Amino acid sequence: MIDKRQSILGFFATGLPLLATIIIFLMIGLIVAEFAVIGIPNLSWKFITEFPREMNTQGGIFPAIYGTFLLVIIMTVVAVPIGTITAIYLTEYARQNSLFARTIRFAVNTLAGVPSIVFGLFGVGFFIQTIGASIDESRWESKLETMQHALVEPGAPFSKSATAPVGDIRKFLTRDDEIFWQEAIRDLEPMEASASSAVTIGAVVTHLRKKPELKWGKPAIIWAALTLALLTLPVIIVSVEEALRTVPRDVREASLALGATKLETIRKVVVPNSITGILTGSILAVSRGAGEVAPILFTGVLVSMQELPTALSDQFMHLGYHLYILATQSTDVEAAKPLQYATTVVLLVLTFGLNITAIVLRSRIRKRQFS
Amino acid sequence: MSDVNAPPEPAQQPIDVQPAHDAKRSLTRKQRRIGERLAELTIFAVATISIIAIFLIFLFVFREASPIFFGSDDTAIVERDTATVETPSTVPATDSSGSGDDSTANLTSTASDSRSGEMEVYNAESGDEPIVGGEIAGLDTAQSPPAADAGSETGAPADATDYPILTHDSQVRVSHLWYEIWQPNSEHPRYGIIPIVMGTLKTTLIALLIATPLGIFAAIYTAFFAPHWVREYLKPVIELLAAFPSVVVGFFCLMTVASIVQSVFGNEVRLNALVGGIGLAIAVVPIIYTLTDDALRAVPRSLREAALALGASEWQAAYQVLLPAATPGIVAAVLLGLGRAFGETMIALMATGNGQVISWDFFVSVRTFAATIGAEMGEVVTGSPHYQVLFFLGVLLFLFSFIVNFVAEFYVKQRLVKKFRGTE
Numbered sequence: 001m002i003d004k005r006q007s008i009l010g011f012f013a014t015g016l017p018l019l020a021t022i023i024i025f026l027m028i029g030l031i032v033a034e035f036a037v038i039g040i041p042n043l044s045w046k047f048i049t050e051f052p053r054e055m056n057t058q059g060g061i062f063p064a065i066y067g068t069f070l071l072v073i074i075m076t077v078v079a080v081p082i083g084t085i086t087a088i089y090l091t092e093y094a095r096q097n098s099l100f101a102r103t104i105r106f107a108v109n110t111l112a113g114v115p116s117i118v119f120g121l122f123g124v125g126f127f128i129q130t131i132g133a134s135i136d137e138s139r140w141e142s143k144l145e146t147m148q149h150a151l152v153e154p155g156a157p158f159s160k161s162a163t164a165p166v167g168d169i170r171k172f173l174t175r176d177d178e179i180f181w182q183e184a185i186r187d188l189e190p191m192e193a194s195a196s197s198a199v200t201i202g203a204v205v206t207h208l209r210k211k212p213e214l215k216w217g218k219p220a221i222i223w224a225a226l227t228l229a230l231l232t233l234p235v236i237i238v239s240v241e242e243a244l245r246t247v248p249r250d251v252r253e254a255s256l257a258l259g260a261t262k263l264e265t266i267r268k269v270v271v272p273n274s275i276t277g278i279l280t281g282s283i284l285a286v287s288r289g290a291g292e293v294a295p296i297l298f299t300g301v302l303v304s305m306q307e308l309p310t311a312l313s314d315q316f317m318h319l320g321y322h323l324y325i326l327a328t329q330s331t332d333v334e335a336a337k338p339l340q341y342a343t344t345v346v347l348l349v350l351t352f353g354l355n356i357t358a359i360v361l362r363s364r365i366r367k368r369q370f371s
Numbered sequence: 372m373s374d375v376n377a378p379p380e381p382a383q384q385p386i387d388v389q390p391a392h393d394a395k396r397s398l399t400r401k402q403r404r405i406g407e408r409l410a411e412l413t414i415f416a417v418a419t420i421s422i423i424a425i426f427l428i429f430l431f432v433f434r435e436a437s438p439i440f441f442g443s444d445d446t447a448i449v450e451r452d453t454a455t456v457e458t459p460s461t462v463p464a465t466d467s468s469g470s471g472d473d474s475t476a477n478l479t480s481t482a483s484d485s486r487s488g489e490m491e492v493y494n495a496e497s498g499d500e501p502i503v504g505g506e507i508a509g510l511d512t513a514q515s516p517p518a519a520d521a522g523s524e525t526g527a528p529a530d531a532t533d534y535p536i537l538t539h540d541s542q543v544r545v546s547h548l549w550y551e552i553w554q555p556n557s558e559h560p561r562y563g564i565i566p567i568v569m570g571t572l573k574t575t576l577i578a579l580l581i582a583t584p585l586g587i588f589a590a591i592y593t594a595f596f597a598p599h600w601v602r603e604y605l606k607p608v609i610e611l612l613a614a615f616p617s618v619v620v621g622f623f624c625l626m627t628v629a630s631i632v633q634s635v636f637g638n639e640v641r642l643n644a645l646v647g648g649i650g651l652a653i654a655v656v657p658i659i660y661t662l663t664d665d666a667l668r669a670v671p672r673s674l675r676e677a678a679l680a681l682g683a684s685e686w687q688a689a690y691q692v693l694l695p696a697a698t699p700g701i702v703a704a705v706l707l708g709l710g711r712a713f714g715e716t717m718i719a720l721m722a723t724g725n726g727q728v729i730s731w732d733f734f735v736s737v738r739t740f741a742a743t744i745g746a747e748m749g750e751v752v753t754g755s756p757h758y759q760v761l762f763f764l765g766v767l768l769f770l771f772s773f774i775v776n777f778v779a780e781f782y783v784k785q786r787l788v789k790k791f792r793g794t795e
Contacts, residue, residue, distance in 0.1 A: 006684075013686040017592030020585050021605065024656060028612050031623055031653075082421050089418035093411075107425050110776045113707065114769060115714020117741045118432060121748065121765045126431050129753045230428065233421060263407045291616025294716035294741070298749040320618040320717075327622045328721055344619055355614040359607055 035348060039341035047342055052304055061343055066308050067221070067301075067316030068350065072290045074225035075232065079289070080282045082229075083236030090237070091244045092266055112234035120295035123227030128299065132217035140212035144205055147184060150176060151201055163198035166191050183213040215313050222312040224300030231295055232285040239281025243274040276365045280358045287354035291347070293320040319347040432769060436762035439543055543756040548763070553727055553738075555747065555757045562760050566727035570644065570737030571713060574723060577648025577733065578655055578712040583705055585652070586659030594667035595689040606664065613657035621721030624650035629722070638734040640724065645733045647723035651715055655708040662707060666700020667693065699786035703779040710775040714768050716741035740764050 050060025094101040151157060157164035157172050170188050173181040191199065191207050216222075247270050255265040271278070301321040309316040323343045330336035536559045543562055550563025589609065593602045629646045632638065636645075670693050678688035694701075724736025725746065738746075744761050751758040 010684060010686050013690055014596055017588040017596060020588030021592045021597075024585055024589050024609055024612070024660070025605075027653065028608060030627075031615070031620075034623070034627060035619075082417055085414050085417040086421040089414050093414070093418075104422055104425075106780075107429070109780065110773050111425055111428065113710050113772045113776050115716065115741055115772065117714065117716040117744050118765045118768055119428070121435075121744065121762060122428050122431055124748060125435050125753070125762070126427070230424060234425065237421075261403075261407055263410055287614065291614075291618070293616070293618045294745055297745055320616055323618050323622055324717065324721065327625055340622065344622060347616060348619060351614055351616055352611075355611070359610075 035341060035344050038338075039345035042338040042342040043345060048346070051306060061317075061319070061322060061339070061346065063305055063308055064317040064319045064322045064343070065346060068290065068319045068347075070309065070316060071221060071225050071228065071296070071300075071318065072286060074222070075228040075289050076282075076286050078226065079229035079232045079236055079285070083233050083285075084240050084278060084282070086233075087237045087240035087244060088266060088271075091241050092262065092270070108234045108237050112238055115294075116231055116292050117294040117297075119227050119231045120297055120299060122230070123223055123295060123299040127223040127226055128217060128219060132220070132223065133212075136212045136215055136217040139215070140209070143184070143213075144208060147173070147181070147208075148201060148205060151204075158201045163200050165198050166204075169199075169204060183211075184208055187211045218313075219298060219300040219315055220313040221300050221309050221316045224296040224316070227295045227299050228289045228292065231292065232289040235285040235288065236282055239285065240274075240278050243277025243281060244270060246277060247273045276361055276368075280361045280365070283354055283358040283361070287351050287358065290354065291320060291351045293318070293324055296321065319343060319350070323347060429769070432762060432765050436759055436766045438759050439545055439548075439763045543760055545763075548760070551729055553743070555760065556750075560757065562756075564764070566729050567738055567740055567743055567764075569729050570723065570727070571739040573644040573731070573733065573737055574647045574651055574719065574739055575709065575712045577645060578651035579705070579709060581649065581652035582655040582659055582708060582712075586656045586704070586708070587663050587701060589656075590660050590663035590667055591689060591694070594664050595685070595693070606661075609660050610657055612653065613661070615654075617654055617715060617717040618721070620650055620653050621718040624653075624718065624722035636734070640734055640736055642722055642724035642736060643734045644723060644737045647719055647737065647739075648733075650718040650722045651712045654715055654718060655712050658711055659704045659708040662704030663697075663701050666697040666704060669700065670696045699783045703783040706775050706779040710772045713739075713771055713775075714741050715739075716745045720745050740768055744768075 047060045048065065049062050051063055052061060053059035090101065090104065094104075151169065151172070152159055157168045166188055170185055170192070173185050173188075178185070187208055188204070191204070251269060251273070252265055255269045256262070260268070296318060300315050301318045302315045303317075303322075303325050305315065305317055323340060326336050326340045326343065330340075548562055548564050550561065551565045552561045552563045553566050554561045593605050593609075597605065624646050625642065628649050629641050632643075632646055632649070633641055638645075674692055674696055675688055678692040679685070683691070719739040719742035723738060723742065725738045725742060726736025727738055728735040744764050747757070748761055751761060
């Protein structure tokens, strides 16, 4: 009797786990298959190299690919070195088990688990509104100063009198250097409407001071990249620290005993021995950053651009964001569907490529460790 | 001994080499030292920058939300609004495209339909037309979702909220937040977060209910029952699930899962809490799986061998000895999965429908914290009350993952240490 019950129980005990595994497997298979089957036929060389047309219902997604790559590159260049060096500091230089080190580790661990949207909040509030706005203000101040000097030179509206008509000021600036003064020229318009006849130079400056030229105080690729770098920083720190820890203490101590300095030990013993772990961790973190859309939602992406971003203060298109917009806000669903799937395939190729590299690297470590 | 006169060279050579050798060594020593000092300084500087950045995030997010905690009470509260507010209904995504809707957009588009007689009239002191309640209550009847929806509405509390009438400049306080209508864009904004709390609760619950058994049982399989070669291939494949960007998972739910759910359950609201929960589960399963697998494999072999030696079968040893031994790790895994489900943004934005119903029905559109921030952050003015409220939601997310992490780390560490020390 007991045997029978046990064997029935045993059947479920071994069957349920197998069932769970099969379900998960099927789910993965379903997702991959769906995107492959519907998406791949819609891929074409044109799709990858063209710009979008007709409100994103036709054409290609090249700017999105370009933007995603640019973003990931900037993010990596910022996050990986800083994260690795911080991890080296935490592992090698900071006194272990001190309150300082433990607090930092706890903060880093927590931050690694914080939802990515919070980083987006930080990006908007800090990078764009605080730092970006300050940069813009100081640039504008220096420009206003230059303008003040220019306006009192001989030949300029204010050289002979204290007041001048706004129209004259505008003409002077346009003649002087239209592109350099274009923001100022544009912002003088409301003044023209309200001013009766003439204004003092002080009034002009006061009026213009309130409207700095927005170059850095708006969403830009640099802020999005920095936000993502901040997002991946804790993950990189945690994984590099783990990799550094795998180097046994004896090896470090042996190196020091042989007369090497701490830095030499790090440079020639610790890092080379953990480099695969460092690389794996960094690649995984970078691939996670490449797929995140939430933090860049309001720090730099655009739905559609007709030119590629050329400066750090430009906005950009992004594969993941593009997919989000196509999926939730397209006006013509049938036309957008093939683009949605094709975009997904490109995004998946990018993310999986990075992940597979990391996995291959990791299995290389494993093999080396057991050889 | 044959050579009495030893050749002078060997005796001289050390003397020759020594001064040069010494000079060379002292030169390189000094250069090396300077170079190293510089390098170490750089290391310290960089580490300091990143540590400052890390703490800056905490500080800044809290600071931007602080007016809600500490702001002065100089609100432009006109009158107290004493109307009975019906719980807001959502606009189900009725278009067959299945694309997610923004509830605000729908409010404006269908507001014209419906000022049905059953909505409560607002206190007309201020002379305002009852924008908020009217639109929402009107939609309730206009959309005619299946009876289940309407029925569930009446089940939710429709208390006489004493919601102060705010303008877009008035300072929002914490006390303004525990209410039932989230309408930051109307003329008299309301920042009641209860619908958002409900939405997050429902989706997270569903996600965990699905993902926890799946992840744990699959980990049991790969850790205990699978042949070695199967495990080699299975583990990376399941971890591949973690590599899907959440946009892609959200898109998959939006398209396929929603259709499957609709054909199985016949619900009218296409994007609802269930679909969102399934999406979150897809994102959370790999986390629970990997961490549980690690926890199960960390159990010492001696336990398993002892159980087998005492006559247990393989599965008895697994369930009755090894699984309990790994409980702290499994709890940590579920906690971390919970943290992820709570804060996931893109899936919630795309698959939940973004509506605001307060009910336990799984087939209504819901909205989560992260989705709210994601949807509305682009439209706020810096420093405005709406902005502060969104940062407040961010603080809530922060605190939640903080607590989850804290519990996972300390609970797990304590229990694990106790357990294994005990068994040794």
